[in-house]
Amino acid sequence: MELSVWLLALGAATVLLYLVSVKPGGRLSLPPGPPTWPIVGSLFYLSSLPHRSMETLAKKYGPIMFMRLGYLNHLVVSNAGMAREILKVHDAEFASRPHSTAGKYVGFDYKDIIFSPYGDHWRLLRKICTTELLTSARLSTFKAGRHDEVAKMVQSITERGRDGELVKMRPILHMLTSNNICRMLFGRRREATDNLIGSVFDQFFDCVSEMVETVGKFNVGDLIPALKPFDLQGIEGHMKRVSKDMETLLARIIREHREMRAQRNVNAKEDEVKLFLDVLLDLDEELEDKSIMAVMVDMLGGGTDTSATTMEWALSELVHHPAIMKRVQEELDVVVGRDRPVREADLPNLHYLQAVIKENFRLHPAVPLTIPHVNPTAAQLQGYDIPANTNVLVSIWAVGRDPATWENPLEFNPDRFLNSDRGVTGTHYEILPFGSGRRGCPGMNLAQLMVQCGLAALLHAFDWSPAPGIKPEDMSMLESFGGACPIAEPLLVVAKPRVSTDVYKTSA
Ligand code: HEM
Numbered sequence: 302m303e304l305s306v307w308l309l310a311l312g313a314a315t316v317l318l319y320l321v322s323v324k325p326g327g328r329l330s331l332p333p334g335p336p337t338w339p340i341v342g343s344l345f346y347l348s349s350l351p352h353r354s355m356e357t358l359a360k361k362y363g364p365i366m367f368m369r370l371g372y373l374n375h376l377v378v379s380n381a382g383m384a385r386e387i388l389k390v391h392d393a394e395f396a397s398r399p400h401s402t403a404g405k406y407v408g409f410d411y412k413d414i415i416f417s418p419y420g421d422h423w424r425l426l427r428k429i430c431t432t433e434l435l436t437s438a439r440l441s442t443f444k445a446g447r448h449d450e451v452a453k454m455v456q457s458i459t460e461r462g463r464d465g466e467l468v469k470m471r472p473i474l475h476m477l478t479s480n481n482i483c484r485m486l487f488g489r490r491r492e493a494t495d496n497l498i499g500s501v502f503d504q505f506f507d508c509v510s511e512m513v514e515t516v517g518k519f520n521v522g523d524l525i526p527a528l529k530p531f532d533l534q535g536i537e538g539h540m541k542r543v544s545k546d547m548e549t550l551l552a553r554i555i556r557e558h559r560e561m562r563a564q565r566n567v568n569a570k571e572d573e574v575k576l577f578l579d580v581l582l583d584l585d586e587e588l589e590d591k592s593i594m595a596v597m598v599d600m601l602g603g604g605t606d607t608s609a610t611t612m613e614w615a616l617s618e619l620v621h622h623p624a625i626m627k628r629v630q631e632e633l634d635v636v637v638g639r640d641r642p643v644r645e646a647d648l649p650n651l652h653y654l655q656a657v658i659k660e661n662f663r664l665h666p667a668v669p670l671t672i673p674h675v676n677p678t679a680a681q682l683q684g685y686d687i688p689a690n691t692n693v694l695v696s697i698w699a700v701g702r703d704p705a706t707w708e709n710p711l712e713f714n715p716d717r718f719l720n721s722d723r724g725v726t727g728t729h730y731e732i733l734p735f736g737s738g739r740r741g742c743p744g745m746n747l748a749q750l751m752v753q754c755g756l757a758a759l760l761h762a763f764d765w766s767p768a769p770g771i772k773p774e775d776m777s778m779l780e781s782f783g784g785a786c787p788i789a790e791p792l793l794v795v796a797k798p799r800v801s802t803d804v805y806k807t808s809a
Pocket residue numbers: 414415416427482599600601603604605607608611666667668671672673674733734735736737739740741742743744745747748752
């Protein structure tokens with residue numbers, strides 16, 4: 302049932318209790334926030350785009366806002382100063398994660414990184430990520446694979462866009478990011494058919510996408526425990542089913558990989574690129590299979606939709622602003638020329654492209670509200686009491702659009718980054734697409750490589766225009782919520798080649 306329908310029904314039942322509306326904190330000095338109703342709290346104030354509703358509420362109640370959603374206390378922070386308080390000054394106090402249906406099923410009972418509470422297990426996984434899996438050195442061993450994937454993407458667009466056919470970009474971009482991550486995890490492409498597990502990957506990715514979609518939603522069963530058994534939105538049932546399917550598939554992938562390793566050991570080569578799965582299996586004394594599975598799901602779920610959505614938004618903005626697109630292409634012509642493909646080594650020289658990507662992250666963060674943080678013990682913030690176990694959301698969305706920081710915040714204007722040292726890696730709290738601090742995104746370097754190189758090649762290889770009959774300025778730039786906050790109307794475009802087809806040739 303639609304969230305709004307059952308909320309209305311519940312509202313009718315609770316209206317009688319309005320007169321006894323409770324003040325959530327008793328004598329505590331809580332930050333300001335919208336009125337709280339019995340049972341539902343302030344859920345009525347959230348639309349189908351909760352990040353926008355919260356931004357509007359923050360304009361009224363301020364950058365540190367307290368709201369009860371169902372029975373759970375929530376703190377929403379909406380400007381750079383408050384984001385810094387949570388993610389830097391009080392980072393350790395707010396570094397845990399709340400219990401949630403997603404943590405139970407998507408995180409394989411909190412065995413993953415994303416949903417794991419702050420503690421030894423999370424520390425171990427995070428260390429594996431930052432010192433083994435996602436280091437610059439490890440990422441550079443997969444560079445040739447990333448170049449190959451970009452070339453394959455260009456070829457696929459050339460084929461699909463022949464004779465001016467419209468190209469739907471979302472599945473293509475999703476294929477790029479998932480192929481990249483699959484190559485690093487398992488050493489094979491998502492699209493590969495000539496391998497042991499073949500078609501299993503497609504089922505697997507259907508599961509990943511479904512999971513990402515449900516994780517982004519507010520699950521009423523988590524907010525109002527009395528309603529949990531009814532699973533009114535069907536989220537819990539769905540997650541349970543998908544998680545079971547994924548476990549079966551991942552168990553098979555791990556088993557087959559172990560068998561391959563056993564054979565490979567006979568004539569192992571020292572210089573072989575070490576896959577993420579090999580790194581994880583080498584640690585199997587420290588990590589049980591469930592944790593290995595959970596980490597793989599985090600990488601696929603956390604890294605594919607987010608990066609693909611970011612590229613779809615950036616390309617949409619450039620089709621919407623043809624003069625900006627032309628400027629990026631002029632830069633590419635100077636730095637790369639038209640006789641060879643874009644390489645990752647070119648990226649540091651593509652200053653205007655970098656500015657475009659930062660501006661895109663500012664306006665269209667793939668994760669508009671951080672994954673909820675939680676404080677296991679009561680805390681004090683700016684003179685306010687924050688009760689223990691409050692879900693804390695940093696509104697990455699509102700921070701990036703704060704008029705106190707950004708001039709004309711709704712305007713897409715990459716120039717604002719040209720002579721500025723503001724970056725997106727979490728040290729400048731005015732723009733936080735990857736969060737910051739202990740729980741900041743460990744995949745940020747990989748995401749930047751995929752997004753920057755992918756977008757550079759798209760603009761180098763093609764001229765882009767909207768579907769015939771649609772003017773660039775008439776394109777809808779609204780988003781939808783859930784998962785990675787994509788553009789609501791998937792990008793459908795004309796791609797006209799601007800380099801010879803030989804330039805992005807691949808080995809296979
Ligand atoms: C454009 C792409 C991406 C964006 C915008 C993004 C954004 C984020 C954000 C905002 C968070 C939450 C920060 C918080 O809760 O405070 C996060 C967490 C995380 N991301 Fe990413 N991410 C991206 C790509 C990736 C990639 C490529 C990977 C791995 C391959 C990845 C893995 C993770 C993991 C494991 C966490 C959980 C960290 C923890 O809880 O300790 N992400 N990401």
